[in-house]
Amino acid sequence: MTATDLAEQAEWARTDEERSARSRHSVTPSVWASGVFLFLVIFAAAFPGLVSPGDPLVLHPTEVLKGPAAGHLLGTDAFGRSVLALLVYGARPALVVGVLCAVLGAVAGSSMGITAGFFGKIADQSIMRFNDVLMCFPGILLALLVSAALGGASLENEIIAVAVGTVPMYARVARGETMKVRRMLYVDAAMIAGLPRRRIIMRHVVPNILAPLVVIATLAVGVSIVTAASLSFLGLGPVGGVPDWGQLLAQGETNISVAWWISTFPGIAITLVVVATNLIGDWLRDRLEIRS
Amino acid sequence: MTADGQARSDAPLRQQGGPGTGGSSGRGTAEALLAVQDVARHFRSRQLTSHGFRSTLVRAVDGISLSVGSGETVGIVGESGCGKTTLGRVVLGLDSPTAGRVIVDGQDVATVRGKARRLLRRRVQAVFQDPYGSLDPRMKIGRAVSEVVACHNPEWNKPEVARRGEELLAMVGLDSAKTAAYPAELSGGQRQRVGIAKAFAAQPDLIVADEPVSALDVSAQAQVINLLVDLQAQTGVAYLIIGHGLAAMEHICDRIAVMYLGKIVEIGTSEAILSSPAHHYTAALIDSALDLAPGPRRTLSLLRGEPASARAVPSGCRFRTRCAAAQPRCAEQEPPLTATHAEHSVACFYPRSGAVRGAEQAALDDQ
C-alpha cells in the first residue's frame, strides 16, 4: 500500500460517493406512489363527504354482513353500515391522532433531549434515566398504562398515551445532536459574546438539529397511527361517533370467520398509511443527509 | 472598502458612555487591563494503551503570568502543544484555571458572580482561528452580528440594532449587500471579517485572537492583518494574539511571549525578542522561519529531536531535551523567568547573547 494507492482510493471513493449521492437524491417510484397515496388519504380525511359513497352511520338493516359487492364496495358490518364509508370517515381521526402525537412527542421529547444535551451533568443524568424508564416498556404497554392512569377511554387520553411512547426516540436523538452542536465553535463564540443561553439554544442549537428530528417525526406518524389503532382496538379509544380504524378492527374480530372484510380493509388501510409515511421519511432522511 | 482592504473610518466605533470606554483603567495608566497570575490548567486524560487504561496528567498550561495593558498588543508564539490555545480559552472564560487567577480590570474573574461577572466577561471578546466553524452556518451574517448588538443593547429597537450591525460590517470592509449572505457564500477572509465584526459588536476592551489568520490564504492574511491594526488605531482596543507566524506577530505586536510546553520561556518587546533572542528556543524559531530571501540555501534544521509532550514534561528546564546548549544544571533545576533588561525576561540558565542572524536579517544589516 503506497501513498499513491491511497491517493487513488481517495479519488475513487469520492467519485463513488458522488455517484451514489446523486442516486439517493432522485425520487424513486415508490416515493412518488407514497406521496400520491398520502395525498389521497389527506384529501379523504379533509373532505370525507366528497369521497365516501354515503353517510357511515346510516344503517342498512337488510344488508347486514354482506361481502364486497356492487352496492357496498367493501361490504357491510354487523349493523349494515358500509365499510367503505366507515373507512373514509375513519381517515380523519387516524391522521389527526398520528400527526398530533408526532408533534406532541416531538416537542416534549426534543425539549428533554436538548436540555439534557446542552446543560449536561445532573440535568442530563436525570432526564436520560427517566427516558430509560420510558424505553423499558413496550410501546403498547406504556400506552395502556398511561391511558389507564389518565382515566380511561377518550380521544385526548389516547393521544397523550401514544405521544408518551414516542418521546424516547426524540430525546435520544435530540440529546446527541445537541451535544454535537454544543461543541461547535459558533456556540462557544456565542457564549463569549455574552448571548443568554436560552437564546443560544433557540437560535443556534434548534435550527441546526432540526433535520433528524423532522425525519423522526415523519416516521413517528406511522408508529402513532398503529399504536392509537391498537388502543382503540382494545377499547381505549374515543367513545361514540364514527368508529375509527382500530375500533373497526375490533368489531371485525368477533365476526372474522363470517365477514373477513370488516377487519381486513381497515388493517390494509393502516398498513398502507404507515408504509407510505415510512417511505417518505426515509427519502427525507436521505435528502437531508446529503445536505449535511 | 478600499483596494487593499482598509477599513472605512467613517463609522463611529465607540459610542459614548457605553461599556468599554475606559473602565477604571484609562489609556496609558499603569494598571493592566488583563493580568494573568500563575495560571495553570491541567487535564486528566485517560488513554487506552497496551497496558490498559492509563490516566495521565496533561499540563497544558503550567504557571503563566503576563499582563496586557490598555491599547497594547501582546503576542503569544509557540508551536503545537505549547498550551497557547488553552491559555486563550482560560483567559476567555471557556475553561477554568486549575490554579492561578485571571484578573480583568483589577477584578478576579473567579470571585465575581452573576451580573457583574457577565459584564466583566463581555469586556474580553474573541476572534477564532477557524473562519468556517465560528459562524453558525444557518444564520445570515447580518443577523449574526446584530444578534450580538441586540444582546448588549437591550433598550434599542430593531432599526437601531440593524443600523449598528451594518456599521460594524462596513467597519470591517464588508458592504451592506453582504448582510443577507450565509457564511457558505463568503470566502475565508470575508468570514473572518464577520468574526471580527462580532467581536467588536460587544465593544470589548480586549480581544483575544487565536491564530486569526492561520487558516486564510496568503492574500487574505495581509488584508486581515491590516484590518486588525487599523481597528486598533481607531478604537484603542487591546489585543492578545496567539499565533505561530513570527513575521506576522512582529508586525502586529508590541510585546511577544514565547511559550514552550506550558510555560513562557521568553517575553519582551517584539524588537528585543526577534533581533536579540536570549532563549535558544526563540532563536531556533527565528532560524526555522522561512523567509523570502533569495540566495544560497542554508541548512535549515537546527533543533534536535521532536517537541516533547505535555504529558511527560522533562525535569528541570523543559527545553533541555532539544537544546544544543544544555548543561547538567538544566536537568536539575527549572530556570525561572528573570529580567535581562527592562522589558525583556528569559527563563534560561545559559541564555544567548547577541543577535541572531537569519538570512534576511543579514541582508538587511548589509544594506
Added chain:
Amino acid sequence: MTTQSASTGDSANAGRLSGRQPGEAGRGRSAALLSVRGLRVSERTGAGRRALVRDVTFDVGAGEIVCIVGESGSGKSLSVKATMGLLGRNSRLETGGSVIFDGRSILEMRPEQQRRLRGREMAMVFQEPMASLDPVMPVGKQVAESVQRADALPGRQARSRVAELFGHVGLPDVQRVARAYPHQLSGGMCQRVMIAMALASRPRLLIADEPTSALDVTVQAQLLDLLNRLRDEETMSILLVTHDLGVAAAIADTVVVMYAGRTAEVGQTTQILERPRHPYTAGLLGSVPRLGQSRGGVKRRLAAIGGTVPEPGRLPEGCAFAPRCQKVVERCLSEDPPLEWQGASAVTCWEAPHDG
C-alpha cells in the same frame, strides 16, 4: 531576443519555438523528466462545463525541485492529481492537454499502465501524514508492504530495506519506530515514514502535496532539509505543491505560480523572488510580512492585494487577475493573455516587463 508565445490550445507547439526548454537554463539538461503543456481539467455540471484548471504549463527536470505555489481555488492540487492520471475514473471531470513523463504521455495511457507508473517511477506524499497511514498496523509493516510491492523481496530482506529507508529519511531509533503505530508518532515522524514509503520504489519523481502545512515550523525546517538532501544525493526530482512562498524560496529551483486555474508565472526561484514579472506574484511577495520589516516601533501596513479570488466558472472576461491588478490596462479586461516564454521564465500578462 524575441519572446515566444504559446496560446492556450496550442499545446503541441508550446515552448518549441525557442531553442531552449524551460528549466534548462539553470541545469543545462536537454530533456525534462516531466513536461506538462496546456493541462486542462473541467467539470461537467448540470449547467455546462466549468473549467477548474485552465492551462497549466511547466517542466520538471531531472534532479530539480519545482514548487507550484498558489492559493485556494488556484487548481494546484487538481493539476498535480491530473498529472498523475488520478482523475481518470471520475466521470464528471475531463482532462486535456499533454503530460509527458520520460517521453511517455500519461494522459493517453491505459489505467493499468498509469498505475504501474505511479507505483514505480512516480510517488506521492500528502498533507496529513497520519490520515494516510493505516491506524491499526505498525508503520514498519506498512512500509515493508511497499517495499515488497516494489522489489519482491522476502521478509527479512524487506525488513532490512525498511530499516535502510528509515535511516535514509532521518528517523531515529529505527527499530522502535518500525514497531510503532501511527498515533504513537508525531506528525513530523509520520511524514518521514510516508516519504520512506514513497522512496521504496526508487521513484524518479516525488510529488508532495502540501507536505509540511500541518507541521510545526521547526519540524517543517527539518523536513525541507530532508527533501533538499534527497534531491542532492539521489538526483531525485521533486514536484512540491504549497501555498507558502517561504517553502518555495527555501528549496525550489523553479517556481510555478498559479492563479485561478492557470499558470501565472514560471521561473527560477531567484528571478521570481527578486524580479517577479506577474503582478500577482509581485502582490503576493509584497503582502507577506517579513521579519525585520516592522522594526522601530512603527507598524507598517502590508501591501495587501485587494479583492478575493474568483470562483471557477465565474471568471471575468479577459485576464482573471484584472479586477485586482495594479497594472491593469484596457486590453486586460477583454483578452486573456497567453503564456509567453522568455528564456527560462514564462508569464501570462500583457504588462509583464521584458528584458532585452
